Amino acid sequence: xxxxxxxxxxxxxxxxxxxxxxxxxxPVLQCxxxxxxxxxxxxxxxxxxxxxxxxxxxxxxxxxQVNHVVHEGKLRKGVFVRLKSFQTNTVKNKKIIIVLDxxxxxELGECEKIGVPQPLESKADDVQPQSTTIHxxxxxxxxxxxxxxxQQQSLPSRTNQSSSSTAHANxxxxxxxxxxxxxxxxxxxxxxxxxxxxxxxxxxxGKLFSVNLLDESGEIRGTGFNDQCDALYEVFQEGGVYYITxxxxxxxxxxxxxxxxxxxxxxxxRDTVVEKAEEQNGVPQVRFNFTSVGDLQSVExxxxxxxxxxxxEVGETSQIVSKTTSKPYDKRELxxxxxxxxxxxxxxxxxxxxxxxxxxxSVIAFKGVKVSDFGGRSLSxxxxxxxxxxxxxxxxxxxxxxxxxxxxxDTFSSHANMGGSMGAAGGRMDPLKTILQVKEENxxxxxxxxxxxxKATIIYIKQExxxxxxxxxxxxxxxxxxxxxxxxxxxxxxxxxxxxxxRYIMAVNACDHTGQLYLNCFDDxxxxxxxxxxxxxxxxxxxxxxxAGDVFQEAMCKxxxxxxxxxxxxFQDQQRVRYQVSGASPLNYSAECNKLSEMIKMYNMD
Numbered sequence: 153x154x155x156x157x158x159x160x161x162x163x164x165x166x167x168x169x170x171x172x173x174x175x176x177x178x179p180v181l182q183c184x185x186x187x188x189x190x191x192x193x194x195x196x197x198x199x200x201x202x203x204x205x206x207x208x209x210x211x212x213x214x215x216x217q218v219n220h221v222v223h224e225g226k227l228r229k230g231v232f233v234r235l236k237s238f239q240t241n242t243v244k245n246k247k248i249i250i251v252l253d254x255x256x257x258x259e260l261g262e263c264e265k266i267g268v269p270q271p272l273e274s275k276a277d278d279v280q281p282q283s284t285t286i287h288x289x290x291x292x293x294x295x296x297x298x299x300x301x302x303q304q305q306s307l308p309s310r311t312n313q314s315s316s317s318t319a320h321a322n323x324x325x326x327x328x329x330x331x332x333x334x335x336x337x338x339x340x341x342x343x344x345x346x347x348x349x350x351x352x353x354x355x356x357x358g359k360l361f362s363v364n365l366l367d368e369s370g371e372i373r374g375t376g377f378n379d380q381c382d383a384l385y386e387v388f389q390e391g392g393v394y395y396i397t398x399x400x401x402x403x404x405x406x407x408x409x410x411x412x413x414x415x416x417x418x419x420x421x422r423d424t425v426v427e428k429a430e431e432q433n434g435v436p437q438v439r440f441n442f443t444s445v446g447d448l449q450s451v452e453x454x455x456x457x458x459x460x461x462x463x464x465e466v467g468e469t470s471q472i473v474s475k476t477t478s479k480p481y482d483k484r485e486l487x488x489x490x491x492x493x494x495x496x497x498x499x500x501x502x503x504x505x506x507x508x509x510x511x512x513x514s515v516i517a518f519k520g521v522k523v524s525d526f527g528g529r530s531l532s533x534x535x536x537x538x539x540x541x542x543x544x545x546x547x548x549x550x551x552x553x554x555x556x557x558x559x560x561x562d563t564f565s566s567h568a569n570m571g572g573s574m575g576a577a578g579g580r581m582d583p584l585k586t587i588l589q590v591k592e593e594n595x596x597x598x599x600x601x602x603x604x605x606x607k608a609t610i611i612y613i614k615q616e617x618x619x620x621x622x623x624x625x626x627x628x629x630x631x632x633x634x635x636x637x638x639x640x641x642x643x644x645x646x647x648x649x650x651x652x653x654x655r656y657i658m659a660v661n662a663c664d665h666t667g668q669l670y671l672n673c674f675d676d677x678x679x680x681x682x683x684x685x686x687x688x689x690x691x692x693x694x695x696x697x698x699x700a701g702d703v704f705q706e707a708m709c710k711x712x713x714x715x716x717x718x719x720x721x722x723f724q725d726q727q728r729v730r731y732q733v734s735g736a737s738p739l740n741y742s743a744e745c746n747k748l749s750e751m752i753k754m755y756n757m758d
Contacts, residue, residue: 162180163206164208165180166203166209166210178234180232181205181232183201183202183229183232184230184265186222186227197216199219199222200214203249204269205269206269207269208271210271213249213251213327215250215325218251226256231260231262232260234255235254237254238252239323239369241328247272248328250325323338323339325338325367325370326338326365326366326414327370331416336398338365339429340367340372340393340394341392342391342392343364343390343391343519344519344536344538345363345388345389345390346535347502347503348385361384362375364536365396366435372416373405373409373412379422387426387428390538392428393435395429398424400419400420400424402418404416405417409536411536438540442459442517443458443459445461448496448523448531454524456522458520459496459498459521459531460547461496461515462514462559463516465487466512468484469483482505484504484508485497485499486499489559489562490551491551493565494564494566502535504533515548515552517540518531518538518539519538520536522534582605586606586665587662587663587666587668590606590669590731591667597720597729601719602718602719603716603718605714606662607711607714607739608662608663608664609709609712610662611662611663612660613659613661613707614658615701618678619656619678619686619689620657622655623644625642625647629655632649638650654687658678659672659673662712672732677733680738681707681736716732716734717731717734718730
């Protein structure tokens with residue numbers, strides 16, 4: 153610890169920054185309290201911090217992008233910090249600071265609270281809350297910055313308010329908005345604008361649209377109904393930066409309609425002022441929180457995520473009819489891959505589907521996609537979501553470099569019929585079991601189907617009947633019978649095909665350190681295990697049986713994570729448990745090492 157840490161604290165700096173004194177750019181303060189704030193269920197984690205400059209103290213709130221300093225144990229009671237970017241405001245006569253960026257001065261150590269600081273209170277005659285933003289990049293500007301002129305020809309303005317209004321003096325970060333904030337203005341970028349939607353019910357009819365708004369501190373959704381929909385829809389354009397000034401209702405967010413990480417949302421009112429900012433820079437573009445394609449196995453059904461990948465395949469536009477509204481909807485299915493060596497099907501809808509013209513092998517970043525367990529794991533772009541082609545971000549550059557270097561020729565595992573640690577039925581957890589546990593717990597011995605995951609190594613594959621001839625009709629897959637004329641007959645479809653499509657129906661013996669188990673694998677899992685289609689393997693076996701044998705040999709002694717279901721089955725008047733594999737994935741050695749490391753720590757051998 154420094155000999156005299158108090159000498160490093162900028163005494164009196166808190167009063168100076170609230171008075172608009174720009175000479176105190178990055179004050180050094182002492183942290184005297186850190187406490188988590190109670191938030192809404194599923195909302196972002198927030199922390200309240202009290203900072204002292206020895207003379208005064210003030211309550212502060214950390215922007216979510218700064219939470220890591222608390223999680224890492226750096227920001228704690230008694231340490232010293234330098235505020236690098238922050239927003240000051242006065243709410244209900246209380247002065248607060250929203251911290252956007254800070255540096256913990258670890259070289260100063262930590263100590264008990266220095267001095268007897270007094271609360272920094274607002275004076276009774278403070279009729280206009282004073283706000284100052286200090287940032288080395290000049291994100292919000294300063295008190296002395298002139299407000300940009302209004303666009304009178306196309307943008308609404310408040311009645312009897314001139315263009316020289318000081319409405320922009322009190323710029324709030326989105327992170328600080330709450331139902332208790334008054335007389336505020338935010339400066340935010342419109343990252344997404346929905347189509348106008350209409351409704352008809354017994355109470356009447358109406359229309360609405362919504363926008364996603366982003367600044368450096370966070371995101372929030374804004375909605376305009378009826379008259380506000382007419383007035384503001386053409387004002388907001390995706391990518392534009394705007395000043396939005398109260399009155400504007402701040403209310404609890406309806407989570408079923410938004411994918412943003414904010415407890416609140418905005419409703420535009422009659423007197424809400426929206427003005428396009430002349431300075432369009434200084435506000436961040438779309439903010440992503442990516443989930444890799446491979447990690448979708450561990451994401452719960454109906455979760456909203458962001459993802460980025462290489463566009464591998466583009467399907468044709470098709471149309472479905474809603475069962476509830478009987479309205480037709482256009483859809484298009486895309487296939488994405490990334491460097492986790494997994495692929496996933498992603499569906500886009502409406503105008504996005506019909507106008508989609510992105511070339512395969514482009515990088516696409518998706519914000520606001522919903523995770524479904526249909527067919528294992530699949531994604532659907534929400535109406536409030538967006539996609540960005542070849543974004544200029546590090547993740548896109550790394551992904552493109554990987555694809556050009558090796559990904560173009562890689563083989564990708566599919567999420568079809570796979571749910572990772574989650575089952576295919578509504579987010580059910582499939583516990584990890586050893587083979588001995590499966591047998592000792594009598595899984596599958598009751599009337600109910602039991603689901604489990606096991607990590608095992610294939611030691612034998614039955615080669616005599618590893619595939620069956622299947623119907624070529626879409627979504628049929630039934631077994632076909634060869635006729636005398638050489639055709640293949642499907643009784644279900646009542647059709648004869650010139651040839652079948654062979655599909656896997658393999659029996660494999662897998663073992664771990666506790667025992668061994670026979671597992672039944674169907675086509676999707678068979679393709680993963682064998683590395684080729686059953687058609688290809690069957691043709692190879694007919695032409696070169698030794699080469700086919702080598703393929704089977706190559707598939708053995710490999711470890712997989714199998715998702716299985718155990719169910720009682722009757723065979724030749726005898727009951728037995730049948731273990732069927734619904735999905736498989738290669739062992740992720742990095743994740744496995746981390747898991748084993750955590751297990752070792754649980755033994756607490758220090």
